[in-house]
Amino acid sequence: MDPFDEASQAFLAWLRRSGADISNKIELKDLRNIQAGRGVAAIDKIEEDEVLFRIPRSAILSVENSILSKEIPKATFEHLGPWLSLILAMLYEYTNEGASNWAPYFNVLPSEFNTLMFWEKDELAELQASAVVQKIGKDGADEMFTTELVPVIKEFAEVFFSGDEKAKDRAEAMKEPDNLFLMHKMGSLIMAYAFDVEPANPEKDVDEEGYASEDEDEALPKGMVPMADMLNADADRNNARLFYEEEYLTMKALKPINAGDEIFNDYGPLPRSDLLRRYGYITDNYAKYDVVEIPFPLIKEIASAAGLFLEDRLEYLDEHDVIETGYDIGASDPFTLLESLSPELIVLVETLLLPSDEFRCLKNKGKLPKPGTMTAKGAELLHKLVQARIQQYSTSVDEDINAAVDEPMTGQYNSKERRYAMAKTVRISEKNILREAEQALGQLARGGGNANGASKRQAEEQETGPGKKQRAK
Template sequence: MKDFDGASLAFLAWLQRSGAEISPKVKLEDLRDAQAGRGVVATQDITEYEVLFRIPRSAILSVENSILSTEIPASTFEMLGPWLSLILVMLYEYTNGPASNWAPYFSVLPTEFNTLMFWSDDELAELQASAVVNKIGKEAADEAFTEQLLPVIKEFANIFFAGDVRAKQRAGEMRDERNMSLMHKMGSLIMAYAFDVEPATPRKDVDDEGFAEEEEDEALPKGMVPLADMLNADADRNNARLFYEDSHLDMKALKTIRAGEEIFNDYGALPRSDLLRRYGYATDNYAQYDVVEIPMELVTEILTVDEERMAYLDEQEIVDTGYDITASSPFTIQESLSPELIIFVETSLLPSEEFERLKRKGKLPKPEKITSKGAETVLKIVQARIAQYATTLGQDLQANTENPQPGNVRVKECRFAMARELRIGEKHLLKQTADALAEIIARDGNSTKRQRAIDDEGDVEMGGVEKKQRA
């Protein structure tokens, strides 16, 4: 407890020496009893838009602020990109220990992680058929470290390990398991805590009409913002937000906050699968953003599509690697089921003459006009997706009632419980979809074709759809 509190006090003292301004109405608090690590709590009532704390841009742990940026060519950082550049800088500052300006900051950052990157094989197996298993990216990260990051460290070893006679040897040792794990930890810190830092002076190329090039928006520099990243996140209780100013960043209250209440940031509309992948925990507050992916391989296993139709659907940007089912309240097919999946299925089921007429007009079936036959096909796809999970929804719910509280169990059991919660959310969403499709089929009749609307020219009514953003 003493080391934990002492690190917090040393961190706050360093932050204020660095020019930060912290309102006396807030404090950094030990929330480990609530499984929340450190958090920020109001000590007095706070009004809407009141500044909770102000962090100077110079205190941000970023490429721009690290001395390493003055020692290594800018072209090297550009080659690495925002992620690997920040990992490189954080490795440099971390290995410098007490000599680093950010040493008190590193002392309050976690050293153990619950993110999927650090789960064992048997723990990952508990996720069963969740698509998040294929999005962990450990192999890709290892490849990026080996092929891009390590060569830079080796090339600039005398700078990276300045003053160390073993600099070249230490650079070679960065390939060992311990140091590769350290790189993963730095990457996990960035994933969980870093912000996309808007520059004080925009560096975007602007055309004659004053519009910035789109590519520039995709590569905002990343930075670790001390204290701002100590706020826990909550989709329902979000009451603060970070605002970017020329010389500093302000954390402001978004609503009245009463004394004793915790101050929460928000991760945005993240499904619990991404919450677990990126931050290492899952909470019911993000169940409203749950999503299940239907892989294209499964769709084409159930539905045979000829090359001509596949080419046309691809041309119309309907073909994708997978299709999402997202949570909605109240649940409806129109709100939750990917319109591209409905269009894909309905187009595939069209009689040849009807498809040719559709193709000549360059149109697509309207996703809200799903037919009984289309609903039957989608239902088969959804049922096949449900069958990919090793346990049923009922079995998971039963096991969940027998699960003890996280504070009383080991890390492995906690991870098993989080994986089960994730599975339950996905299976519940699939069940809602299957039930809704069954209702459509029952309403329209299993063997009765629904009459399609006919336009003024005698063609089947078709129409495009705006491509929905996949989670």
């Protein structure tokens, strides 16, 4: 048997021994021919709401289920937080290899990654001014691993390397590049595959589409859910969803699935830049979620040059949670300013432009400008911001599109040519969004009046204040 298939069968056998219930209508499929690794497919007709598999909570690779949680004080994990705690537990299980309960699971998880964390400098340079480059955080992660994880491993070396007389030496070596690289691999597995594991009786608020706010998701413990992470994701063909129950996590069909069809989960509304950062690939059907970010330092620079950067207003806006590190301009079809512009960005700009007496009046009432209303002066300032953001990219969208040589999107999974092509696609999308925003804002600034075409969401926000649904993390 092919080693790839052998590992798959060993994993499924382990999962069943662990108490999982897997439908005989599905199979774990080899999709390497389409660069999709493993996937799950139907081998028989599946009805809507039919259970595809049920994974007991005890089989989740989490801090709670790791032996390490019984050997290291709870306060240590609380100090590390959900992310670093799970990396620590996964390092422990991975390092103990065959002795770990999750060894068959590790054998089907990727060992190579195409995420931005593992790109070379010249490959990252192809993303140009995309804000996603600043979100990679490799240096920051290295520092966290060195200052947070390594000291814990050294303190509990005899536990972490149980039975090894060289445990202290191995713990000291964890700060070496090879082991830091291993920590990055564990972190990348978590980023790509971990779930926010809700308690048996979840109490967090979700919107009408089932997505929680980023703050609420950050507070949840994270866990690797075997089999659930074998599903590939597709924004259009999503046909399954994971449900949290008291003792199990259950994957159910959202619609009828025909024999031979692949079964897909969904990442939620992620732009392709974040797909690339977290999962190492992009796909056209997530283009509708693409965004370009206007960084706050750029806003400060442009507003200061116009004599509009006033500290008292910023403090007031900060009190109302309007100040952010960056503000999104999203894709919309057809492009509509109030559909694409971050409501917080509109509120920020309009507040900076208010005459002093109007600002004092608004402040006394504890209110903010309405995000569904944009003045001509607001459009003019936003127009300057967008033009300045365009200039941060080293090539224009036309230059990218008309390039003599077009890199292939196909080819070896982690080839330089493929990475160049994916980076080019991301930056072209961002530049197209900026160009559409520049044209629309320029027209509004010249014509005066308020922006039209507000969606139902913006109309509601005119009454409730700024707010936007958080993208999935």
